[in-house]
Amino acid sequence: METNTKYRLTLVSAGIGLLLGVYAVVMILVKGHAGTTNTSSLSPWGLQIITYIYIVLIGTGCTFINFFGHIYREEEFKPVATRVSFLAILMVFAGLGALVTELGKPWRILNFALSPNVTSPMWGMFFFYNVYIVFIVLEYLSLRKGRVKPWIMWGAFLSAIATYITMGSIFAISEARPYYFGALTAVYTPIVAFLTGCALVMLAILLGKDANPRLQASLEPVRRLMLVALGLVLLTGLWRFIIGSWAMAEGYEVFAITAPRFLIVGVVFGILLPAVLAFTRKTSNLFLAAVTVLVTQFVSRYDFVLDGFLVPVFRGLSDPPFVHYTPALNEVLIAVAAASFVLFFYAIAEKKGALESTLSQEG
Amino acid sequence: MERREAIKDIGTIVAGAALAASLDLAVSTEAEAKETPEVSLPGPAPDEDVIITMQRDLLKALKKPLKDRKWSMTIDLRKCIGCHACTVGCIAENKLPPGVVYRPVSEEEIGASPNVAIRFLPRPCMQCDNPPCTVVCPVKATWKREDGIVVIDYDQCIGCRYCLVACPYGARSANSGDLYTDGTPHREAYETSPTYEYGRKRVRKSHFSSPVGNAMKCHFCSHRLDAGMLPMCVTTCVGRATYFGDVRDPDSVIAKVTFKPNAWKFKEGLGTKPSVTYLL
Numbered sequence: 158m159e160t161n162t163k164y165r166l167t168l169v170s171a172g173i174g175l176l177l178g179v180y181a182v183v184m185i186l187v188k189g190h191a192g193t194t195n196t197s198s199l200s201p202w203g204l205q206i207i208t209y210i211y212i213v214l215i216g217t218g219c220t221f222i223n224f225f226g227h228i229y230r231e232e233e234f235k236p237v238a239t240r241v242s243f244l245a246i247l248m249v250f251a252g253l254g255a256l257v258t259e260l261g262k263p264w265r266i267l268n269f270a271l272s273p274n275v276t277s278p279m280w281g282m283f284f285f286y287n288v289y290i291v292f293i294v295l296e297y298l299s300l301r302k303g304r305v306k307p308w309i310m311w312g313a314f315l316s317a318i319a320t321y322i323t324m325g326s327i328f329a330i331s332e333a334r335p336y337y338f339g340a341l342t343a344v345y346t347p348i349v350a351f352l353t354g355c356a357l358v359m360l361a362i363l364l365g366k367d368a369n370p371r372l373q374a375s376l377e378p379v380r381r382l383m384l385v386a387l388g389l390v391l392l393t394g395l396w397r398f399i400i401g402s403w404a405m406a407e408g409y410e411v412f413a414i415t416a417p418r419f420l421i422v423g424v425v426f427g428i429l430l431p432a433v434l435a436f437t438r439k440t441s442n443l444f445l446a447a448v449t450v451l452v453t454q455f456v457s458r459y460d461f462v463l464d465g466f467l468v469p470v471f472r473g474l475s476d477p478p479f480v481h482y483t484p485a486l487n488e489v490l491i492a493v494a495a496a497s498f499v500l501f502f503y504a505i506a507e508k509k510g511a512l513e514s515t516l517s518q519e520g
Numbered sequence: 521m522e523r524r525e526a527i528k529d530i531g532t533i534v535a536g537a538a539l540a541a542s543l544d545l546a547v548s549t550e551a552e553a554k555e556t557p558e559v560s561l562p563g564p565a566p567d568e569d570v571i572i573t574m575q576r577d578l579l580k581a582l583k584k585p586l587k588d589r590k591w592s593m594t595i596d597l598r599k600c601i602g603c604h605a606c607t608v609g610c611i612a613e614n615k616l617p618p619g620v621v622y623r624p625v626s627e628e629e630i631g632a633s634p635n636v637a638i639r640f641l642p643r644p645c646m647q648c649d650n651p652p653c654t655v656v657c658p659v660k661a662t663w664k665r666e667d668g669i670v671v672i673d674y675d676q677c678i679g680c681r682y683c684l685v686a687c688p689y690g691a692r693s694a695n696s697g698d699l700y701t702d703g704t705p706h707r708e709a710y711e712t713s714p715t716y717e718y719g720r721k722r723v724r725k726s727h728f729s730s731p732v733g734n735a736m737k738c739h740f741c742s743h744r745l746d747a748g749m750l751p752m753c754v755t756t757c758v759g760r761a762t763y764f765g766d767v768r769d770p771d772s773v774i775a776k777v778t779f780k781p782n783a784w785k786f787k788e789g790l791g792t793k794p795s796v797t798y799l800l
Binding site for chain 2: 261327
């Protein structure tokens, strides 16, 4: 297909996705959460939170890859660095957009700044987000100019770690929810970010290398990083599962209930299959590996958030033994819009040459 | 009109937030320590209903400063008949929408056939002394009052529902704005009539008006306490299974019934230090 036609098609499809998202946001704002979303007191977080976590973790992974690339393999990473940095920025804003629509009173978001509770991991995440966003914007600008300063790369990396360990802590400190509780959950979050970031960057390289052959140089280091990330996710995910399955306390039965899906989707299709595909080094297999990681990790994020609510902490007379949640149409549209937001602005940025260093463009 | 309220919300936040952030706790505490209401009761009688005795205890406690009181609830599970009068009374008192229940009652089957029994477990908010829900609130919209009641500031809450996730008792609910008559041609007046939780009149016109969109929880009917009345679940309890009062008063009914060998606290192992005790 001709490049211009591909570009127009991307813009139109992503634009439709964005419009659908606008429709969903308007519906939620005008009608409220009643009837527009399917979250409840028993399942207080739904697809908007899942979308948020999934997307921002991918963005964080992009920041990690840029950091490792800059530190260890600067020359090989240079061609892809600017677009990875841009992706990280897009991901953060897409994710935060999805998050805000989930709040019952979104217009009070300023309270984070005006009435801070420093004991809350959610507030901590908000604080570190601000730092992180400053650093990734600086990182992008410096990469664009071709004058990368190590303190910026370190700042982006460390603030990303702080932000997402704190985000993991939102779940990890919830002793009320055995499925979330535990230090491993907080550590697991940035590791998952690393894996999904690798997958997205690999996809960006594979899809962009026809138009920009220099991207091919970054493929092998990203492939290796993805294998490392797959190993880390397997290790932490499996250990979290084993520890949870061993526990005797009330509520931990959720690990046993969710075990088949975790082992099949999370381990076999989410880790082992992409690892085998990545080992082959074939371009088509790498593409498949990246797509498999992104799809299975979305399912894993979906399961992670919802499985915490699967066994209710208290069952009233009319409450079900297990809490099941199906997202409403508006929630699905917001997820679609978040992905469309990234695609739309990425396509425009690519067309306008904003994903390349100005030095390399001159060169 | 509702949008105007939302805009007013933003304006209020921007204009007075810094001051409010530092003063909100002090202001609410001051407002909560109202004058003791004038309620007259007949003199003590040997056969009087325990409700009257607890009412007398309540009026006595209200004469003390807020910080010297400690509201507690004790539920005698042997007396609970599972009639749900407390649940219904609470819903009516606080005009709770669908999906929000401050005091559900669970039904547990104990034993194995043929030796089985049914046990009912009413679950108000435990008003924990070490509440996991308040520390996680990112905007300080919920805190523990000096008299032990965990409260929510509906004007501060952003509706993130983190407190719902953190509460090990499931005692917090999200008000999505659902109505019982959704999908029917007629909307009943009680669904949108004002609420008086925390002693403040709130008009519910749409989802822009709090507490729609907020987290909600049992607050021991703090508005009734301030007016010298027992919580609704206590007064509606057919079996007189629910005791309430200032546990720091050694002569009160609550103090006498609570400290017993058969006293049990729900999920006490989590370190939450609940103010609600069950008698087994």
